[in-house]
Amino acid sequence: MGIAKSIRPYHSPAGGWGALKAMGTALVEQHVAFAGMELLSRMNQPGGFDCPGCGWADPKHTSPFEYCENGGKAVAWEATAKRCTPDFFAAHTVRELEQLSDFELEMEGRLTHPMRYDSIGDKYEPVSWEEAFALVARHLNALPDPNMAEFYTSGRASNEAAFLYQLFAREFGTNNFPDCSNMCHEATSVGLPQSIGVGKGTVLLEDFEKADCIFIFGQNPGTNSPRMMTDLRNASRRGATIMSFNPFRERALERFQAPQNPIEMATLTSTPISSRLFQVKVGGDVAVIKGIMKCLFEADEEARRTEAAPVLDWDFIRGHTVGIEALVADVAATQWSAIERKSGLSRADLLEAANAYRKAERTIFVYGMGITQHRHGAQNVQQLTNLALLKGNIGREGTGMCPVRGHSNVQGDRTVGITEVPGKEFLDRLEARFGFAPPRAFGHNVVTALEAMARGESKVFIGLGGNFASAIPDWEATQKAIRGLDLTVHIATKLNRSHLVHGREALILPCLGRTEVDLQATGPQSVTVEDSMSMVHASAGVRPPASEHLRSEPAIIAGMARATLGAGSKVAWEKLAGDYALIREDIEAVFPIFQAYNARIREPGGFHLTSLARERIWATPSGKANFLVVEGLCEDSSVQADEALWITSVRSHDQYNTTLYSNSDRYRGVYNQRDVIFLNEQEMAKRGLKADDRVDIFTLATDGIERAVRGFRVVPYAFPDGGCAAYYPEMNPLVPLYAHDPMSFTPAYKGVPVRLVKTAAQGAL
Numbered sequence: 147m148g149i150a151k152s153i154r155p156y157h158s159p160a161g162g163w164g165a166l167k168a169m170g171t172a173l174v175e176q177h178v179a180f181a182g183m184e185l186l187s188r189m190n191q192p193g194g195f196d197c198p199g200c201g202w203a204d205p206k207h208t209s210p211f212e213y214c215e216n217g218g219k220a221v222a223w224e225a226t227a228k229r230c231t232p233d234f235f236a237a238h239t240v241r242e243l244e245q246l247s248d249f250e251l252e253m254e255g256r257l258t259h260p261m262r263y264d265s266i267g268d269k270y271e272p273v274s275w276e277e278a279f280a281l282v283a284r285h286l287n288a289l290p291d292p293n294m295a296e297f298y299t300s301g302r303a304s305n306e307a308a309f310l311y312q313l314f315a316r317e318f319g320t321n322n323f324p325d326c327s328n329m330c331h332e333a334t335s336v337g338l339p340q341s342i343g344v345g346k347g348t349v350l351l352e353d354f355e356k357a358d359c360i361f362i363f364g365q366n367p368g369t370n371s372p373r374m375m376t377d378l379r380n381a382s383r384r385g386a387t388i389m390s391f392n393p394f395r396e397r398a399l400e401r402f403q404a405p406q407n408p409i410e411m412a413t414l415t416s417t418p419i420s421s422r423l424f425q426v427k428v429g430g431d432v433a434v435i436k437g438i439m440k441c442l443f444e445a446d447e448e449a450r451r452t453e454a455a456p457v458l459d460w461d462f463i464r465g466h467t468v469g470i471e472a473l474v475a476d477v478a479a480t481q482w483s484a485i486e487r488k489s490g491l492s493r494a495d496l497l498e499a500a501n502a503y504r505k506a507e508r509t510i511f512v513y514g515m516g517i518t519q520h521r522h523g524a525q526n527v528q529q530l531t532n533l534a535l536l537k538g539n540i541g542r543e544g545t546g547m548c549p550v551r552g553h554s555n556v557q558g559d560r561t562v563g564i565t566e567v568p569g570k571e572f573l574d575r576l577e578a579r580f581g582f583a584p585p586r587a588f589g590h591n592v593v594t595a596l597e598a599m600a601r602g603e604s605k606v607f608i609g610l611g612g613n614f615a616s617a618i619p620d621w622e623a624t625q626k627a628i629r630g631l632d633l634t635v636h637i638a639t640k641l642n643r644s645h646l647v648h649g650r651e652a653l654i655l656p657c658l659g660r661t662e663v664d665l666q667a668t669g670p671q672s673v674t675v676e677d678s679m680s681m682v683h684a685s686a687g688v689r690p691p692a693s694e695h696l697r698s699e700p701a702i703i704a705g706m707a708r709a710t711l712g713a714g715s716k717v718a719w720e721k722l723a724g725d726y727a728l729i730r731e732d733i734e735a736v737f738p739i740f741q742a743y744n745a746r747i748r749e750p751g752g753f754h755l756t757s758l759a760r761e762r763i764w765a766t767p768s769g770k771a772n773f774l775v776v777e778g779l780c781e782d783s784s785v786q787a788d789e790a791l792w793i794t795s796v797r798s799h800d801q802y803n804t805t806l807y808s809n810s811d812r813y814r815g816v817y818n819q820r821d822v823i824f825l826n827e828q829e830m831a832k833r834g835l836k837a838d839d840r841v842d843i844f845t846l847a848t849d850g851i852e853r854a855v856r857g858f859r860v861v862p863y864a865f866p867d868g869g870c871a872a873y874y875p876e877m878n879p880l881v882p883l884y885a886h887d888p889m890s891f892t893p894a895y896k897g898v899p900v901r902l903v904k905t906a907a908q909g910a911l
């Protein structure tokens with residue numbers, strides 16, 4: 147693979163030979179080519195392990211190839227032959243390590259020993275597990291108030307690890323659970339229950355086989371959930387209509403060549419995916435949805451006048467919902483000119499989308515970060531739900547809401563108690579099961595945790611996985627706040643930025659990955675995870691651990707808990723860490739939805755956690771599904787519209803969140819660089835910019851603080867007016883902490899107003 151930086155449009159379909167080649171390259175680069183292929187054959191199979199990549203569901207009847215290019219990369223990254231040992235840490239001060247890129251840090255390979263930061267030498271040094279646990283205990287027990295500690299979770303943690311973690315923090319005395327989902331699908335968790343009574347998707351994989359229409363808003367399946375491409379491809383071949391709304395013409399939304407299909411591979415043919423791909427403006431989704439609803443209401447009115455069949459499902463609306471009158475009034479008051487301006491789409495486009503929806507009998511609404519990561523993320527979700535409810539597209543075969551979750555177990559972590567706003571029933575059951583009084587006051591989410599750190603009120607941060615310091619917004623202020631903490635602890639598999647942006651004292655605690663055998667007192671253990679479709683199934687690693695010093699996540703949590711809570715703890719930590727079936731018994735006792743947990747995880751494909759909305763039981767205060775109104779089109783009046791460009795941040799095809807597999811992004815035609823900004827030629831011309839110019843990007847902030855990233859290469863791209871895009875996490879310094887959804891606290895990673903200034907010294911490309 148060359149290292150020359152280039153921009154070259156990619157003309158092939160998504161998937162295909164390009165995908166197989168890329169996966170092979172990842173395995174070879176990590177020196178695990180042979181073992182890697184063997185490993186992949188055990189992934190997502192009965193008795194094997196769950197892919198550590200995305201949260202897309204596994205089919206019940208698996209083929210030997212239940213993996214995708216990016217799942218293959220995720221496995222290669224974890225199963226790498228490279229090791230980041232105490233010798234490596236001895237050779238570099240932390241200030242030196244800070245000079246390495248995120249890519250270089252993770253390329254050092256798997257962490258092998260628990261390490262403790264030594265401030266005198268500015269180096270991480272090996273520490274014994276017991277000393278590490280004692281240090282955690284000392285800091286936690288020194289806090290005058292347990293709410294001065296933050297317990298962060300990244301969504302790869304298993305149900306068993308997550309349950310033990312919340313148990314530890316709650317017995318210690320806090321509900322401070324900032325969680326990666328606070329930056330991800332929190333808008334779903336908060337927005338959806340107000341609409342339909344549940345905060346999760348309502349579809350199962352088999353619904354994709356029955357839908358005749360699929361709407362995809364702000365999600366990039368070819369990169370972030372490639373196994374979904376099989377379902378989209380099958381739907382397309384069956385003749386289902388797929389309507390996509392995305393500022394980018396993402397290749398996989400256009401056409402896909404299935405690597406598992408010998409004919410497409412041999413003949414180099416592909417399947418078109420979207421019937422239409424509408425390039426919506428950044429932040430224009432509410433305008434799109436209101437436009438479609440306006441067409442539907444007009445058509446329904448016309449049908450009434452002419453006594454034709456109604457367009458909307460009035461039986462469902464009357465029997466199952468409340469609030470339609472207010473919605474009709476709101477949409478009627480919204481002008482077409484405003485809808486067209488804000489969405490960037492014409493009335494004819496929206497009519498076409500509305501007609502496709504109108505004709506369809508069964509529609510699924512798929513969405514991702516393009517919907518949730520906005521200042522009105524939860525309201526975006528609710529408007530999309532309105533659209534589904536208008537035609538009774540929830541709780542019926544082949545229909546439903548399909549938020550595509552991120553991390554492979556982010557949904558499960560929530561289900562088993564990782565939440566800063568726990569319900570009374572859950573806490574009562576926890577108390578009854580364990581006999582300690584859990585704290586009742588709500589705790590911190592990511593945004594409020596960062597605010598508390600900045601005020602000096604939080605002192606200890608513990609991270610169960612993830613790369614908190616990189617994933618969060620507003621780096622200058624927020625990373626400074628983290629550096630002010632007394633102790634930072636990271637349970638991790640690979641070295642990352644968060645280990646370098648540390649508190650006065652710091653620990654790196656290396657853990658087993660999902661591909662590895664987890665041997666405890668009672669023998670090898672399996673863990674369980676829940677996918678995007680609420681299917682729970684077991685996962686058991688098959689490889690020997692990367693180092694003999696690694697411990698499992700449950701064992702590390704139990705170690706910290708035992709040391710911190712001492713003999714007075716009501717929980718038998720060692721026993722639980724020795725036999726995960728006992729943890730599952732506790733989960734079942736606290737969450738009755740997990741009835742017969744240990745027996746049911748043996749079912750092939752796992753078992754489904756019932757979703758009430760799927761049964762058309764609406765767990766809302768009204769007992770009905772609610773049509774909800776958002777005023778206007780979510781305009782931000784705080785900025786001058788003519789100067790502002792709205793920047794959105796996206797994942798490249800070669801990254802898993804903050805983990806980079808390479809610096810290229812094949813489908814968008816970007817090679818060996820990430821400091822690029824995509825915008826269209828009109829927006830370039832307006833600013834006197836030409837291709838390959840370098841620009842500094844400044845946030846149009848309302849708090850007077852300068853936020854900038856510098857020297858980004860201008861890449862002309864077919865992108866809607868008024869917006870631009872760059873990569874996550876490089877954009878994070880630009881996202882002010884205040885720029886979050888007030889309902890869900892999701893940071894507005896997909897919509898920050900910026901201005902561009904040509905970089906003074908134009909460096910070489």
Ligand SMILES: Nc1nc2c(c(=O)[nH]1)N[C@H]1C(S)=C(S)[C@@H](COP(=O)(O)OP(=O)(O)OC[C@H]3O[C@@H](n4cnc5c(=O)[nH]c(N)nc54)[C@H](O)[C@@H]3O)O[C@H]1N2
Nearest residue numbers: 200216364365366370428429514515516552553797802803
């Ligand atoms: N390989 C791989 N898989 C992953 C991940 C990964 O990084 N790599 N991350 C995992 C995680 S944690 C998550 S949350 C998911 C993320 O998966 P996605 O939700 O697909 O994430 P993104 O790439 O951030 O953005 C999604 C899409 O939103 C579009 N978009 C941006 N702004 C807007 C807007 O205003 N409106 C609309 N309609 N669209 C917009 C972007 O062009 C992009 O195509 O994937 C998970 N799976």
Ligand SMILES: Nc1nc2c(c(=O)[nH]1)N[C@H]1C(S)=C(S)[C@@H](COP(=O)(O)OP(=O)(O)OC[C@H]3O[C@@H](n4cnc5c(=O)[nH]c(N)nc54)[C@H](O)[C@@H]3O)O[C@H]1N2
Nearest residue numbers: 300330611612613617637638639640642795803804874895
């Ligand atoms: N600008 C911008 N910012 C964003 C987003 C965006 O779209 N744009 N997306 C947001 C989203 S959706 C999310 S989910 C967050 C992601 O935030 P996080 O979940 O915090 O970040 P990751 O990059 O997924 O974490 C990667 C690290 O996890 C560790 N790890 C990997 N596997 C394991 C394991 O099995 N166990 C343990 N203990 N550790 C492991 C490794 O050390 C690795 O370095 O970022 C958010 N930030």
Ligand SMILES: [Mo]
Nearest residue numbers: 330331552553
């Ligand atoms: Mo995510």
